[in-house]
Amino acid sequence: MRISGYHHCESIPHGQHGFHKQHRSSIDLRIALFITCLADNYFPRSGIAVVKILEYLGHEVIFPRIQTCCGQPMYNNGYRKEACQLARRMIKLFRDCEIVTTPSGSCASLVHDAYPQLFTEGTQDHEAAVGLAKNTYEFVSLLKDVLDVDLTQLGARWEGIATYHYSCHLRHIISQADVERLLNNIEGLEYRQIESADQCCGFGGTFSLHYPDLSGSMVREKVRNIAETGAETLICHDNGCTMNIAGACRRQNVAIRIISPSELFAESLGLLERGAEL
Amino acid sequence: MSQDTSSESHSLHLLNPPLPFDMKLRMQQTTENDGSVQRIQNTARTKFAQREKSYTEAFGDRQTDVKTLAGQIKQHTLDHLDQYLEQFIQSATKSGMKVHLARDAAQARKICLNIAQSHGCKCCIKSKSMVTEEIQLLSALESGGIETYETDLGEFIVQLDGDAPSHIVTPVIHKDRESIARTFRQKLGAETTSDPEDLTEVARQYLRNVYRKADLGISGANFLVADTGTIVLCTNEGNGRFVTEVPPVHIVVAGIEKVIPRINDLSLLLKLLARSSTGQPLTVYTSLINGPTQHGDPVSTHEINVILLDNGRSNLLPAPTRSLLRCIRCGACLNACPVFRHAGGGHAYGSVYSGPIGSAITPLMRGVSNYSDLPKASSLCGSCHQVCPVNINLPQQLINLRQEAVTQQIPSRLESLIYRLFALCLRYPFLYRATSYFNKLFTRLGGISTGAHDQFSNRKWVKHAPWLFRHWTTCRDLPTPTSKNFQHWWILRNRGSSS
Ligand code: SF4
Numbered sequence: 001m002r003i004s005g006y007h008h009c010e011s012i013p014h015g016q017h018g019f020h021k022q023h024r025s026s027i028d029l030r031i032a033l034f035i036t037c038l039a040d041n042y043f044p045r046s047g048i049a050v051v052k053i054l055e056y057l058g059h060e061v062i063f064p065r066i067q068t069c070c071g072q073p074m075y076n077n078g079y080r081k082e083a084c085q086l087a088r089r090m091i092k093l094f095r096d097c098e099i100v101t102t103p104s105g106s107c108a109s110l111v112h113d114a115y116p117q118l119f120t121e122g123t124q125d126h127e128a129a130v131g132l133a134k135n136t137y138e139f140v141s142l143l144k145d146v147l148d149v150d151l152t153q154l155g156a157r158w159e160g161i162a163t164y165h166y167s168c169h170l171r172h173i174i175s176q177a178d179v180e181r182l183l184n185n186i187e188g189l190e191y192r193q194i195e196s197a198d199q200c201c202g203f204g205g206t207f208s209l210h211y212p213d214l215s216g217s218m219v220r221e222k223v224r225n226i227a228e229t230g231a232e233t234l235i236c237h238d239n240g241c242t243m244n245i246a247g248a249c250r251r252q253n254v255a256i257r258i259i260s261p262s263e264l265f266a267e268s269l270g271l272l273e274r275g276a277e278l
Numbered sequence: 279m280s281q282d283t284s285s286e287s288h289s290l291h292l293l294n295p296p297l298p299f300d301m302k303l304r305m306q307q308t309t310e311n312d313g314s315v316q317r318i319q320n321t322a323r324t325k326f327a328q329r330e331k332s333y334t335e336a337f338g339d340r341q342t343d344v345k346t347l348a349g350q351i352k353q354h355t356l357d358h359l360d361q362y363l364e365q366f367i368q369s370a371t372k373s374g375m376k377v378h379l380a381r382d383a384a385q386a387r388k389i390c391l392n393i394a395q396s397h398g399c400k401c402c403i404k405s406k407s408m409v410t411e412e413i414q415l416l417s418a419l420e421s422g423g424i425e426t427y428e429t430d431l432g433e434f435i436v437q438l439d440g441d442a443p444s445h446i447v448t449p450v451i452h453k454d455r456e457s458i459a460r461t462f463r464q465k466l467g468a469e470t471t472s473d474p475e476d477l478t479e480v481a482r483q484y485l486r487n488v489y490r491k492a493d494l495g496i497s498g499a500n501f502l503v504a505d506t507g508t509i510v511l512c513t514n515e516g517n518g519r520f521v522t523e524v525p526p527v528h529i530v531v532a533g534i535e536k537v538i539p540r541i542n543d544l545s546l547l548l549k550l551l552a553r554s555s556t557g558q559p560l561t562v563y564t565s566l567i568n569g570p571t572q573h574g575d576p577v578s579t580h581e582i583n584v585i586l587l588d589n590g591r592s593n594l595l596p597a598p599t600r601s602l603l604r605c606i607r608c609g610a611c612l613n614a615c616p617v618f619r620h621a622g623g624g625h626a627y628g629s630v631y632s633g634p635i636g637s638a639i640t641p642l643m644r645g646v647s648n649y650s651d652l653p654k655a656s657s658l659c660g661s662c663h664q665v666c667p668v669n670i671n672l673p674q675q676l677i678n679l680r681q682e683a684v685t686q687q688i689p690s691r692l693e694s695l696i697y698r699l700f701a702l703c704l705r706y707p708f709l710y711r712a713t714s715y716f717n718k719l720f721t722r723l724g725g726i727s728t729g730a731h732d733q734f735s736n737r738k739w740v741k742h743a744p745w746l747f748r749h750w751t752t753c754r755d756l757p758t759p760t761s762k763n764f765q766h767w768w769i770l771r772n773r774g775s776s777s
Contacts, residue, residue, distance in 0.1 A: 035764050037704070041714050042757060044734040044764035051768075063768050068710040074701050076658060078680030078689075082701035089705060168659035196323075200616045204657025209749045211655055213305065216753025217315075217620045218657070247754030250739055 032097035049266035106169035108138035158268035163231035167238035203244035292442035301651035308622030328557025349669035352604035369507025373569030383413035399494035406430035407498025429517035444624035447609035550667035554608035590643030611662035634662035653679035
């Protein structure tokens, strides 16, 4: 039997990214996965979790294998032309997909905010960029806003003390309180909030290479605050932040397991085995 | 008060460094000092929290609406800046003020000096104003033989010390009480403890005597109201009133972006300004100056001069950067910015305007190639945008500046080459896969394994990365890719399911 967490289809948020309200007759969706270059190579488990959860909920996942990177490093560092080329590629690749999901908040926000303004208004490219922006969802926001997943109802269970790092790029995507609500719906999970939880961890892509002292001082503060929670597991909501925080935890000898929200959800639903170390 | 030349040049150097400005070098100096980073952290954090609280209390869940509206008011003004400036000039002139236009700092200084000299002024008092810091007005007056006194407590301390403001609202955010007390003892011969009240009292006593002899008052302006010609000044210490009312001559120096259309727009902006700066509902004193007092008044300011300053602001007027001129200098983005707090405050920015707004406007006002370090000094976390009362998208502006730097070929050849090659690899799946593969191969060479058996979580950690990545490993380990990537998993799985 397939269990679907998709109850009705009225709940796609309006406004912020110009999402349309959509009405569907079928409850099984075809969802395209944009894995992102970082998750593909460094955090495959977070992507595996996404696939397992979506399939568990009864949806079909498609994965265009020729995908690469959204162009965020180029865009953020001022290489607009190169970013444009990669954006065009992405847009073409996912043109026919009604829903695209990605485990990365920063890549999703690049698609939402930057793609449309990379192209002149009124052009076909621009229209297509706006289209992709509307159809792209960060994975947790997809669960919450589109699929309307109720973890309690699905019997999610995960024993342990966990804390959560809210990534800066999620600001326009999902609120910290919303994610915390999801975490609290998992039975057995004791949630502890990080002091100054909404503070940047200091990653910032190449910022961490340009200003290692600043970035280091920021991440040390973050690690201190994480350690103070006494949690055994950190749910880290962006792979960039994970690289940074995990590296700093190791350097500071703070032993903590770091996983993405998708991994947590998959573990809590029994779809992934718990215990793999970062 | 005259400073010795060495300290004066120190303060000038802080805000007007040799160009191109080297932020990293500067940060070494700003962060080495005895706990100033921690102090700045604490103060900025407190202010950030106060802002948050007062916003929630006042505006509830309509915060975004309020900020959008304020942004629109300022944006509208800037879209018709010529018109509103003209209207302001007319209204102000009608109510008896003299309005001067200054293209740059030198011209503004000259106008000030001329006014002062034509009235034979000998002693100038000044309330807090960043724009006068920007044009280094006081040192110009000093060299014209006029004694100058800062009257805002923070700026007074900065002046005594030959230091420079490190925050646009809280100029001495980098100093501790003990060092202030030491300065007062040394420079004023005052016997004082480091208790804030004692310190304030010392400054107050000292300044009382100064107020009596002052014959020139200089202030900035928070807003210039076009329809009424009103100058709006927000202060918390009451010194602003002395400055604007006691001496017979008052000079207002204000950037051209300070103008707002109507007196009716003021209420919203005032509400936002104080809340954003300090969490107060309003500043303790809000002066609305509508022209010089009439003859016959016992205490009277006979003359008010308004200097409207451009000094690079019109560089920001083109559409993509115009929104930056909405800034009302509330300082909220500085307090919210983790980079500002960890970099040791405003001195790290080599300009009077620091924090995210400084990083965005300084390069535009003083040259992108001179200040190319600033736009890079941001993790683009967006908390500045979130707190800005006039809704300026600062991270986007910083990205735009990085683009401008690339256009002007400011990054090194090597850097540009790497980005372009990287982008090329990402455009072709086979190159992407090859890059991923070699990246994995090479980084894992030097890594220490964590011993996870699952090939999708088995990674290694590098303690000392070479070349470009060496900076990463100064403060954290570098993870390597896992033994197998997601693409592998997908292929394996599909193979499994089809067999
Ligand atoms: S940019 Fe916005 S937050 Fe920063 S000082 Fe200006 S008005 Fe305040």
